Every structure is written in structure tokens, then in C-alpha cells.
Amino acid sequence: MAATEMSLMDEPDRLRVALTPIRRRLLARLREPASAVQLAAELGLPRQRVNYHVKALEQAGLIEMVEERPRRGFTERVMRATANAFLVDPGVLTSDGETAGAAGTAGATGAAQEDGETARVDDGFRRIADRYAAEHLVEVAAGTVREVTRMAAAADRRGVRLLTFTLETEVRFDAPDDVHRFTDELAEAVARVAARFDTPGGRSYRLVAGGHPTPRQGAEDDR
Structure with a gap:
């Protein structure tokens, strides 16, 4: 099954799991499947450290296993993000x-x-x-x-x-x-x-219209 396009992060504990810089990098990379061995090589980090963060992301439901590959002495687990984009509530x-x-x-x-x-x-x-x-x-x-x-x-x-x-x-x-x-x-x-x-019994839609000043180019504090 393909990853969903968007996932809403509306649980504080789940959000905390994803907020560290290394885990954000892992989530971004895992839009495409990869193993901990691949991730460690690409990020220049020890495999044990990558495994620790991968396990935390998996337990939070942010990544999932898509394949197992037999390798010398162990089984390599290939992981992928469960969504292409995570939006914070x-x-x-x-x-x-x-x-x-x-x-x-x-x-x-x-x-x-x-x-x-x-x-x-x-x-x-x-x-x-x-x-x-x-x-x-x-x-x-x-x-x-x-x-x-x-x-x-x-x-x-x-x-x-x-x-x-x-x-x-x-x-x-x-x-x-x-x-x-x-x-x-x-x-x-x-x-x-x-x-x-408006049709009685029809599918209800919500229309939201909002207006705000257009940000000025290069303005950090746009008043």
C-alpha cells in the first residue's frame, strides 16, 4: 500500500517524537524506502544511532516497514514514511x-x-x-x-x-x-x-473565505 499524501499530527507525544532535527531528516529521506544501513551511510551516522531513531519513529506510526531483506548475519528492514507530508495541528x-x-x-x-x-x-x-x-x-x-x-x-x-x-x-x-x-x-x-x-439532503460543504495583507517581498516584520 502506498503512503498517504498527508497525515495530521494532532497528538503531542507523536509530535515530540518527530521534532528532533535528526528525525525530521529521517522522515524527509524516508519518503522513499530505505534501510537503517542506507540511512546511516547517507547521513554519516553510526547505524546503532540511526536504528534507535528509526525504532522511535516506527513506534509512533510515522514510518512503517515495507520489505525485509536477508543479509549476512541479519535481516535488513526497509522502512518508509507513512505519509508524504506531516501537518501539525x-x-x-x-x-x-x-x-x-x-x-x-x-x-x-x-x-x-x-x-x-x-x-x-x-x-x-x-x-x-x-x-x-x-x-x-x-x-x-x-x-x-x-x-x-x-x-x-x-x-x-x-x-x-x-x-x-x-x-x-x-x-x-x-x-x-x-x-x-x-x-x-x-x-x-x-x-x-x-x-x-443549497439542496436539502445534499452533501454539505463548508466555504471559508479570509483576507490578509499580501506580505511584502523581503519584509521580516510586515505590519
């Missing part, structure tokens, strides 16, 4: 495993229990603020990475294609207020098109 890097957005939602839910109408108004204002918050864009993008990677890996295992689409463009705004007007008009246009194509 940003949620793994938070201290409590929860995102700020989830905490905000929980807070809004609690308020709704006390005063439903006030909570709905407050939630509306919160969504408006979120629309222009960089943190919210990062949170939504992280969720997209998490969900699409998992579904793509599952589709890959079943031998089917995950149908997705991506829309990209650039627009130049003259003033900050133009961003707000553009966003409002875009939201209305998307709602109209979505209403035209």
Missing part, C-alpha cells in the same frame, strides 16, 4: 488543547442560559469583531487544515478522491473602510449564491 501547540474561539463560544452559551435575547445580540457583535480579527482567521484556517487533512487521508486510504475547491485572488484597497464594505458585500453575494445551490 495548531491546537496541539496550545497549553490546554482548546482554542480561544471555543472558550468564547462556551462563554456565549453560558450567557444565553441567563438571558437568551441579550446573548444573541452579544454573539452577533462578537461575530462581527471576529470577522476582522487576525486571531480568528488563524483559528478558522487551522480548523480547515485539521478537517481537510483528516478527510484527505481517509479518502486516500479508501482509494477515492476528495473533491475540494480553492478560490484565490488579490484586491487593492484604498482605505481601511473599504475592507469593511468589501467584506459585507462579499458576504451578501456568497449568501445569495449559496442559497441558489
Whole structure:
């Protein structure tokens, strides 16, 4: 069976296994099958040391054996990475495993229990603020990475294609207020098109649209 195209790393222990420099090098090299003997020769490292790291990667499910070759006095195990790319779930890097957005939602839910109408108004204002918050864009993008990677890996295992689409463009705004007007008009246009194509009982798709300043060439701190 071929390696999956992408694998989501959403377990802290599994991520720690892969983060050391030598193990990152091994994972990159093992996109193509190789044995510990080959890896040691290519990296200029003792075979025992390579074997130690290979075993740790295998136990974490990051690499797998694809072939055994009899050699003089021992059996050589040929290994390969279980995915061509490993993507880190940003949620793994938070201290409590929860995102700020989830905490905000929980807070809004609690308020709704006390005063439903006030909570709905407050939630509306919160969504408006979120629309222009960089943190919210990062949170939504992280969720997209998490969900699409998992579904793509599952589709890959079943031998089917995950149908997705991506829309990209650039627009130049003259003033900050133009961003707000553009966003409002875009939201209305998307709602109209979505209403035209929405079919009860159909396959549900999530559409995420975000905008951020285009990074300047060579700018390390782009404000």
C-alpha cells in the first residue's frame, strides 16, 4: 500500500517524537524506502544511532516497514514514511488543547442560559469583531487544515478522491473602510449564491473565505 499524501499530527507525544532535527531528516529521506544501513551511510551516522531513531519513529506510526531483506548475519528492514507530508495541528501547540474561539463560544452559551435575547445580540457583535480579527482567521484556517487533512487521508486510504475547491485572488484597497464594505458585500453575494445551490439532503460543504495583507517581498516584520 502506498503512503498517504498527508497525515495530521494532532497528538503531542507523536509530535515530540518527530521534532528532533535528526528525525525530521529521517522522515524527509524516508519518503522513499530505505534501510537503517542506507540511512546511516547517507547521513554519516553510526547505524546503532540511526536504528534507535528509526525504532522511535516506527513506534509512533510515522514510518512503517515495507520489505525485509536477508543479509549476512541479519535481516535488513526497509522502512518508509507513512505519509508524504506531516501537518501539525495548531491546537496541539496550545497549553490546554482548546482554542480561544471555543472558550468564547462556551462563554456565549453560558450567557444565553441567563438571558437568551441579550446573548444573541452579544454573539452577533462578537461575530462581527471576529470577522476582522487576525486571531480568528488563524483559528478558522487551522480548523480547515485539521478537517481537510483528516478527510484527505481517509479518502486516500479508501482509494477515492476528495473533491475540494480553492478560490484565490488579490484586491487593492484604498482605505481601511473599504475592507469593511468589501467584506459585507462579499458576504451578501456568497449568501445569495449559496442559497441558489443549497439542496436539502445534499452533501454539505463548508466555504471559508479570509483576507490578509499580501506580505511584502523581503519584509521580516510586515505590519
